[in-house]
Amino acid sequence: MLPTAPLPPPAAGHKPQQDASQQDAPLLQVTGFSKSFAGFVALDGVDFTLHPGEIHALLGENGAGKSTLIKTMTGVVARDAGTMRLAGAAIAPRSAEEAVKAGIATVYQEVNLAPNLSVAQNLYLGRQPTRFGLVREGEMRRRASALLAGFGLSIDVGAPLETYSVAIQHIVAIARAVDQSARVLILDEPTASLDAQEVEVLFAVMRQLKARGIGIVFVTHFLDQVYAVCDRITVLRNGRLAGSAPIAQMPRLDLVRLMLGRELSEATARRSHAAAGPAGADVAVFTGLGKAGYVAPFDLTLRAGHVVGLAGLLGSGRTETVRLVFGAEPADAGTAEVAGRRVTLTCPREAMALGFGYCPEERKTEGIVADLTVRENIVLALQAKRGALAPLPRREQDAIAARFIRLLDIRPPDPERPIGLLSGGNQQKALLARWLATEPRLLILDEPTRGIDVGAHAEIIKLIRDLCRQGMALLVVSSELEELVTYADEVIVLRDRAHVVRLTGDAVEVSAILAAIADAPAGAAAAA
Amino acid sequence: MRSLARLTPVLATTAVFLAGFVLCSLAYPNFASLRVVMNLLTDNAFLGIVAVGMTFVIISGGIDLSVGSVIGFTTVFLALAIERWGVPPLIAFVLVLVLCAGFGAAMGAIIQYAELPPFIVTLAGMFLARGVSFLLSTESLPITADLYTHLSDHALRLGGGARLTVPAIVMLAVVIGGMVLLHLTRFGANVYALGGSRAATGLMGINVARSTVLIYTLSSALAGLSGIVFSLYTSSGYSLSAVGVELDAIAAVVIGGTLLSGGYGFVFGSFIGVLIQGLIQTYISFDGTLSSWWAKIATGLLLFAFIAFQQLTLHLARRSRRAPAGVRP
Numbered sequence: 068m069l070p071t072a073p074l075p076p077p078a079a080g081h082k083p084q085q086d087a088s089q090q091d092a093p094l095l096q097v098t099g100f101s102k103s104f105a106g107f108v109a110l111d112g113v114d115f116t117l118h119p120g121e122i123h124a125l126l127g128e129n130g131a132g133k134s135t136l137i138k139t140m141t142g143v144v145a146r147d148a149g150t151m152r153l154a155g156a157a158i159a160p161r162s163a164e165e166a167v168k169a170g171i172a173t174v175y176q177e178v179n180l181a182p183n184l185s186v187a188q189n190l191y192l193g194r195q196p197t198r199f200g201l202v203r204e205g206e207m208r209r210r211a212s213a214l215l216a217g218f219g220l221s222i223d224v225g226a227p228l229e230t231y232s233v234a235i236q237h238i239v240a241i242a243r244a245v246d247q248s249a250r251v252l253i254l255d256e257p258t259a260s261l262d263a264q265e266v267e268v269l270f271a272v273m274r275q276l277k278a279r280g281i282g283i284v285f286v287t288h289f290l291d292q293v294y295a296v297c298d299r300i301t302v303l304r305n306g307r308l309a310g311s312a313p314i315a316q317m318p319r320l321d322l323v324r325l326m327l328g329r330e331l332s333e334a335t336a337r338r339s340h341a342a343a344g345p346a347g348a349d350v351a352v353f354t355g356l357g358k359a360g361y362v363a364p365f366d367l368t369l370r371a372g373h374v375v376g377l378a379g380l381l382g383s384g385r386t387e388t389v390r391l392v393f394g395a396e397p398a399d400a401g402t403a404e405v406a407g408r409r410v411t412l413t414c415p416r417e418a419m420a421l422g423f424g425y426c427p428e429e430r431k432t433e434g435i436v437a438d439l440t441v442r443e444n445i446v447l448a449l450q451a452k453r454g455a456l457a458p459l460p461r462r463e464q465d466a467i468a469a470r471f472i473r474l475l476d477i478r479p480p481d482p483e484r485p486i487g488l489l490s491g492g493n494q495q496k497a498l499l500a501r502w503l504a505t506e507p508r509l510l511i512l513d514e515p516t517r518g519i520d521v522g523a524h525a526e527i528i529k530l531i532r533d534l535c536r537q538g539m540a541l542l543v544v545s546s547e548l549e550e551l552v553t554y555a556d557e558v559i560v561l562r563d564r565a566h567v568v569r570l571t572g573d574a575v576e577v578s579a580i581l582a583a584i585a586d587a588p589a590g591a592a593a594a595a
Numbered sequence: 596m597r598s599l600a601r602l603t604p605v606l607a608t609t610a611v612f613l614a615g616f617v618l619c620s621l622a623y624p625n626f627a628s629l630r631v632v633m634n635l636l637t638d639n640a641f642l643g644i645v646a647v648g649m650t651f652v653i654i655s656g657g658i659d660l661s662v663g664s665v666i667g668f669t670t671v672f673l674a675l676a677i678e679r680w681g682v683p684p685l686i687a688f689v690l691v692l693v694l695c696a697g698f699g700a701a702m703g704a705i706i707q708y709a710e711l712p713p714f715i716v717t718l719a720g721m722f723l724a725r726g727v728s729f730l731l732s733t734e735s736l737p738i739t740a741d742l743y744t745h746l747s748d749h750a751l752r753l754g755g756g757a758r759l760t761v762p763a764i765v766m767l768a769v770v771i772g773g774m775v776l777l778h779l780t781r782f783g784a785n786v787y788a789l790g791g792s793r794a795a796t797g798l799m800g801i802n803v804a805r806s807t808v809l810i811y812t813l814s815s816a817l818a819g820l821s822g823i824v825f826s827l828y829t830s831s832g833y834s835l836s837a838v839g840v841e842l843d844a845i846a847a848v849v850i851g852g853t854l855l856s857g858g859y860g861f862v863f864g865s866f867i868g869v870l871i872q873g874l875i876q877t878y879i880s881f882d883g884t885l886s887s888w889w890a891k892i893a894t895g896l897l898l899f900a901f902i903a904f905q906q907l908t909l910h911l912a913r914r915s916r917r918a919p920a921g922v923r924p
Contacts, residue, residue: 143798167800179798181791183858188784193801201779227601243799 092155094119094282095140095171095251100149102135104488109135110146111306117251117282122273124293124314125286126326127303133286134490136303137253141166141173153250172244176256178236180243182229187211189228190243214242218272234265241269245276252276253284258292270296290319302326347371349407350509350540351423353392356401362387363565364400369509369540374531376555377544378580384564385544386428389511392542393425394418406508419452424502426495428513428544434498437487441477442468444486444497449504471500476526492523499530509540516547528554548577560584603908604852605864608901612871619874623881629757631877639873640762641666641825642843646851646865647773648817649844654777655789655810656857657713661702661720662818663840665695667833668728669822674736674832684742692819698724699815703808717811721841728834735833743830762824769817773862786810790857846894847872850901871897 097115101108110132117123127133138144140151142160151158153169160166163173180189187208188195195202196210211224218238228236237257244252254273258266273283273296285297293300294314301311302325310317310325317325350369357364362384369375377385390396394412403410405421412418415425427434435444446464453459459467468482475496477489486497495515502510515531516524524547531554535541545551551558558575560568560583568583570576620627636643645662652659669691676682676690702720706713750758777783785806788796797803826832845855847868853860875893879885 163798164800164802173798175798179792179795181788181795181799181858183791184784184787188787189799192784192788192796192799193781195781195784197781201775202781202784204779247800 092119093117093152094121094154096152097136097140098150098152100136100139100151101147102139102144103147108306110139113149113303113306113308115140115301115308116311117284118299119250119280119282120277121299122277122283122285122297124297124300125284125303126293126300126322127309131303131309131326132306133303134255135306137173137255137284137286141171141253167247167249170250171253172247172249172251173253173255174237174240174244174257178233178240180228180236180240183227185225186215186222186228186231186239187224189239190214190224190246194247214246215239218242219268234261237261237265238268238272241272245272245281249281251282251284253286255286256288257285258287258289266292290322293322294319347373347538347540350405351392351421352404354402354404356391356398356403358387358391358396358399361396361564362391365559365566367392367542367559367566369542371508371538371540372535373557374535374541374543374555376551376558376575377542377561378546378548378551378558379561379584383561383584384566385561386513387564388561388566389425389513389542389544392418393423393511395425416451419448419505422506422508423511424448424505424507424509425511426498426502426513426515435486435494438485440483441472441486441489441497442482445471445482445500445504448501452505467504468500471497471503475500475530492527495523495527499527503534507539509542510534511542511544513544514546515543516545516550524550548580552577552580601859602861604859604901604905605861605867607904608850608852608864608867608871611897612867612874615871615874615878619878619881622878626877626881629753629755633753633757633759633763635870635873635877636763636766637758637760637828638876639869640760640766641821641828641837642840642847642872643766643866643869644769644821644824645814645818645840646844646847646869647769647862648814649841649848650773650851650853650860650862650865651777651786651810652713652814653790653845653848653853653855654857654860655786655807656793657706657807657810658717658845659702659811659814659818660714660717660841661698661724662814662821662844663837663842664721664724664728665698665815665818666822666825666837666840667835668724668731669695669819670826670829670832670836671728671731671736671834672832673823673826674738675731677738677740678736684740688823691823692816695819695822696812696816699812699818700808702815703811704804706811707804707807713811725834731834732832733834735831737831738826739830743827746827747830762828765820765824769820770862770866777862782806782809787858790854790859843872843894846898850894850897852901852905854905 093116095115095117097113100110100113100115102110113132113136115125115136125133125136135144139146139149142162142165145161153171158169160169160171166173181192184192190211191207196206197203208224212221215222215224215238218241220235220238222231222235228239231239241252241254241257257269261269270292273285276283285293287293297314299311299313300317300322302309302322304326347370350371352369353365353367355364355366365388367375367388377388379385387396391398392412394414394417397413403412410417410421412421418425436447439447442464445468446459449467450459465482471477472480472482477493477496477500486494489497499512499515512531515527528550531541531543535554543551543555552575555575556571558570558580559566560570560580562584570579570583616627625631645666649659649662672691672694673684673687676687677684682690698720702716705711706716746761750760751764752758777786785796785801788799788801789803789806789810793803822837825837829836848860848865849855849868850871851861851864851866851868853864872890872894876887876890879887879890
């Protein structure tokens with residue numbers, strides 16, 4: 068559905084900048100931006116310069132201030148101090164609307180369009196072609212089709228946006244931003260929910276926009292993507308500017324060091340299987356578990372002190388597998404045995420009673436309760452397990468929250484802060500703490516490092532190893548194969564909603580997993 | 596084809612109305628006449644007008660509980676202004692519309708800037724408007740101005756005793772105007788966008804504050820217009836009139852296929868929803884033996900049926916949407 072994109076037509080009224088101007092005339096110049104939230108300094112005197120026709124990576128750990136910088140630049144959040152010049156003229160947008168009018172458009176990681184409106188309405192909302200005050204639907208659709216054709220999309224623009232995949236929704240969002248003759252395009256983690264082929268389509272679009280002289284701020288967690296497409300890198304750390312340099316002058320090691328402020332050696336080291344403790348007793352044994360049309364029947368044995376990894380492409384059945392194991396989706400075949408006893412799992416509550424814990428992939432929608440505090444989020448599962456009639460004393464709640472905030476290094480270390488205000492990595496840690504507080508014997512982690520950055524990756528991986536050492540059984544879904552092989556004792560590869568290969572011991576290697584994922588029959592190869 | 600799927604609720608509502616009309620006609624041969632249809636329009640004109648405003652509010656993801664009280668206030672204000680204070684009726688109309696619009700704008704502004712739930716703000720507005728109308732007068736005040744007698748005599752005679760009255764004409768105009776505004780203008784698209792995702796609408800550069808204020812202004816202004824029509828219909832002003840009309844309007848909107856959670860719906864559906872409620876009432880008056888409370892019972896049952904139907908279609912739509920997502924090429 069997404070062929071490599073041909074070049075989109077140039078936006079009306081916008082002339083490509085000349086290459087010569089790149090060096091001396093900045094397109095966007097941000098000077099001394101500062102912002103604090105209730106005493107927490109999120110941005111501290113940050114400078115940022117973007118040239119026309121430049122793809123500029125904005126990098127940093129969780130809580131480094133990337134989101135705050137973007138929000139202050141686009142006026143979504145009011146800044147405390149600092150000035151901003153666009154093409155030499157001082158601007159101070161007070162809302163996303165004013166930023167768009169000034170020429171700064173933003174595409175967010177979560178598609179920020181109206182799902183119920185048609186694709187065409189989404190593209191032209193607020194600037195629909197009108198005659199006598201009435202929207203010219205036909206004209207709008209014609210323009211929408213032409214615009215999307217430039218991005219290699221040929222879809223029914225009259226259909227509601229929500230009927231299309233996230234990738235298409237993303238391209239619609241970018242098409243909208245670009246078509247508003249933006250001079251500065253901010254892409255806030257646009258690739259997080261795209262697969263490799265879709266990322267290539269996006270890159271083609273970005274390069275084309277660059278050729279037209281548009282300045283692009285590209286926020287991502289994937290370093291490979293930074294080196295594939297960017298011209299310059301700016302790194303933030305703890306709300307301050309850590310460094311900024313052209314890509315050629317910033318080798319990968321320097322970049323990681325800048326981002327983390329420390330060496331990252333331990334986490335990327337290969338796990339030594341000899342050092343791994345012997346696998347303990349069987350915690351849970353599933354035989355022929357499956358559900359028609361959901362995931363094919365599979366066998367799965369989870370042992371204490373043992374990490375089983377699930378690998379595969381998006382939609383291959385990894386998440387479906389863990390949902391069956393946790394009882395979030397009732398199985399229609401197979402048996403489950405926990406600690407030697409036959410059980411039936413029909414709902415998560417039963418799984419929790421058996422000592423299972425589950426950190427879902429969709430952190431925002433299935434995991435955190437954004438308005439509750441960190442403390443309340445941490446004790447949630449424990450409280451649910453105890454039942455409503457046995458409330459946890461406040462002192463005990465405080466103790467649990469304080470312990471896990473210290474143990475997992477949740478930042479800022481304030482148990483009474485609404486969790487929605489924390490960065491993704493810290494939310495993820497709080498979610499882990501929620502399940503660890505219930506002292507589970509089996510913990511299921513679905514993409515534990517998704518959408519959080521390198522430093523937090525290392526910490527989460529270390530945490531996984533520690534848990535394993537303490538005798539917990541772990542079932543981990545991950546797309547980060549390099550990480551998975553460092554901690555998994557066993558990797559099960561899924562393809563087309565079935566478990567196809569099981570790798571154990573020394574066979575757990577990235578190349579072996581990739582081979583297993585790629586080894587599809589001729590017919591399915593296209594679909595994968 | 597994908598675009599047609601969202602019409603299902605409205606088509607279902609229309610089918611229910613037509614089926615109901617046929618059933619009533621089979622039971623009472625006199626029923627199937629232009630005259631009955633025209634009376635249906637006249638008797639429910641005030642409800643139809645507020646239902647149009649309510650449709651905008653609900654599609655945008657809000658609710659307006661104040662409309663019934665605003666109607667009551669309007670009738671009392673008109674009666675006093677015209678009969679006691681000697682204000683010419685047309686000027687009184689303009690005055691009351693401005694007052695109501697201002698009231699709606701204030702509620703919209705509070706909802707937007709104080710970030711309060713519309714339910715609470717309009718609930719407060721409901722008590723406020725009703726209280727003020729009691730303060731003005733607790734009696735039922737007849738309106739005897741020439742314009743009123745003239746307007747109630749004036750009607751398009753369609754033969755067979757059928758009359759298209761002024762209230763009915765006003766309602767039809769509001770319904771058509773509402774359809775144009777909601778479906779064919781930028782403002783209408785913004786209303787849908789707000790109901791789809793309020794946060795995203797703001798990030799897309801739409802002025803959410805302005806749209807929100809306008810939506811509640813429109814709803815209250817239409818409630819004021821409905822009050823004018825109501826006072827024409829009854830030739831009086833009474834502080835206890837139109838109690839609970841906000842709930843009838845919400846019922847009509849939901850029966851008309853609009854999702855209470857916002858984002859989906861049609862003005863035409865709400866119009867049919869009003870007609871269905873009117874149809875039930877007409878049937879009961881034809882029957883003559885049934886208590887008028889049966890109208891409420893029938894409306895309640897219909898509401899249940901439609902909500903269940905909506906959930907079912909939503910569920911089916913989600914399932915058919917989820918299926919192909921896994922095998923994205």
